[in-house]
Amino acid sequence: MIIVGEKINTSRKSIADAVRKRDSSYIAKVAREQAEAGAHYIDVNAGTFLEQEAECLCWLVETAQRELDMPLCLDSPNPHALSEAIKRHKGEPMINSISLETERFQSLLPVVTSQPCHVVALCMAETSMPTTVEERVQVGSELVNRLTHAGVPLEKIYVDPLVQPVSVDTRMGVATLGAISRIMNNFPGVNTICGLSNVSFGLPERKLINRSFLALCLSHGLSAVILDPTDKRLMSTLLTIEMLLNRDEYCENFITAYQAGSISDR
Amino acid sequence: MSDLKALIEAVIKGDISTATAETQSAVDAGHNAQDILDKGLITAMDEVGERFSKGQIFVPQMLRSAKTMQECMRVLEPFFQEGSITSKGKVIIGTVKGDLHDIGKNLVSMMMEGAGFTMFDLGVDASPERFVQKAQEIEPDIIAMSALLSTTMPSMRQTIEALKEANLRGKIKIMIGGAPVTEKYAREIEADCYAPDAGSAVSKAKDILGIS
Numbered sequence: 001m002i003i004v005g006e007k008i009n010t011s012r013k014s015i016a017d018a019v020r021k022r023d024s025s026y027i028a029k030v031a032r033e034q035a036e037a038g039a040h041y042i043d044v045n046a047g048t049f050l051e052q053e054a055e056c057l058c059w060l061v062e063t064a065q066r067e068l069d070m071p072l073c074l075d076s077p078n079p080h081a082l083s084e085a086i087k088r089h090k091g092e093p094m095i096n097s098i099s100l101e102t103e104r105f106q107s108l109l110p111v112v113t114s115q116p117c118h119v120v121a122l123c124m125a126e127t128s129m130p131t132t133v134e135e136r137v138q139v140g141s142e143l144v145n146r147l148t149h150a151g152v153p154l155e156k157i158y159v160d161p162l163v164q165p166v167s168v169d170t171r172m173g174v175a176t177l178g179a180i181s182r183i184m185n186n187f188p189g190v191n192t193i194c195g196l197s198n199v200s201f202g203l204p205e206r207k208l209i210n211r212s213f214l215a216l217c218l219s220h221g222l223s224a225v226i227l228d229p230t231d232k233r234l235m236s237t238l239l240t241i242e243m244l245l246n247r248d249e250y251c252e253n254f255i256t257a258y259q260a261g262s263i264s265d266r
Numbered sequence: 267m268s269d270l271k272a273l274i275e276a277v278i279k280g281d282i283s284t285a286t287a288e289t290q291s292a293v294d295a296g297h298n299a300q301d302i303l304d305k306g307l308i309t310a311m312d313e314v315g316e317r318f319s320k321g322q323i324f325v326p327q328m329l330r331s332a333k334t335m336q337e338c339m340r341v342l343e344p345f346f347q348e349g350s351i352t353s354k355g356k357v358i359i360g361t362v363k364g365d366l367h368d369i370g371k372n373l374v375s376m377m378m379e380g381a382g383f384t385m386f387d388l389g390v391d392a393s394p395e396r397f398v399q400k401a402q403e404i405e406p407d408i409i410a411m412s413a414l415l416s417t418t419m420p421s422m423r424q425t426i427e428a429l430k431e432a433n434l435r436g437k438i439k440i441m442i443g444g445a446p447v448t449e450k451y452a453r454e455i456e457a458d459c460y461a462p463d464a465g466s467a468v469s470k471a472k473d474i475l476g477i478s
Contacts (some may be wrong), residue, residue: 047416167325202325
């Protein structure tokens, strides 16, 4: 299971303040705590800085990689910000994300093929958000085909089936789950990734909903996830599900985590 | 009008069959359609919006009430003369150019409709030109714009500029919202107000038009 730590996002006030003040020690601390909690990639997102996004994203890349020798997930819908940030990044970043929207696809394709990287392919079509399993699979497949055709290896593609709130339409949860299964079956070797929190928009007890949804996504084949790895309860849930799904031989990861004191049910 | 109480309760609950039956019986009892709308349906939806803003009810409940109101309106519509429904105001709403997110925009639209505004929905990916064109056509009181991406927010500013160029800005109030949008951004681009959620969109809209 590939874990992307989501905490360095300027939509969070503490991160926005740190970016504004160029407080590198705070960013380093948030990056490190996520890495220690099990993240494989550290997400960096400076979207709220609008015109200064590219500059802020580059600063985040440099700051996080000065602290940690590990890859980052460069998170923006803005092709310009991504193409600037990728130049500063050491190693193979994850680019989050490309979609089928014409402008976004065309301006990002040269970026993701210019150097080795992992690519999140968001199931967003040219004119509308997909609602059904069918639409998600169609957009996801088109993205996989175009990206592999352009030379991106299948195992470096992470299809994001798009998670939408069940509060607005109760069919949205199963639409995402169905798309995960279908895409994983249609393209053996490809990855699927998603965030969890959209699913619970508009409802109370969101953490409970997010955690439960994670279990369902994993059982449908999800291979990567964007979450807060410092949320002990969520990470404990993840380890437990992996064990229950026969992805943890001799229950080793679960037991090791327990013995290290990092399994928590509260 | 104490006999609209059952209707109000049914709308708040989102009980479509009871609410439509109550609407019909209010009509049969001789109530004026505008009164049933104002003192029944809109009163109920005001309460729904308030409870939602306070966190007492949640999105599915709000949607259910809005749907209930729409069904009741179907019952009432034949009793209104063409164009005779008294509206709180005309509102053009849309998600801005380059942005396909419509969930928040739809929630706002539904709640404003529930509060008695007449909504003209441009859907998603609505360019400044489309806002201007629609504004020239219907002369709205408010234009409400939504953006869910930081990359599409600048289109809000561009739409306001386009309205100025078309000499429409002075006659129209502008309301904006969406996850990355802030009060500060609203001030920066000289929008009239920022609404953080569907419940407050209604009260802010009333505020900027100076109605209760």
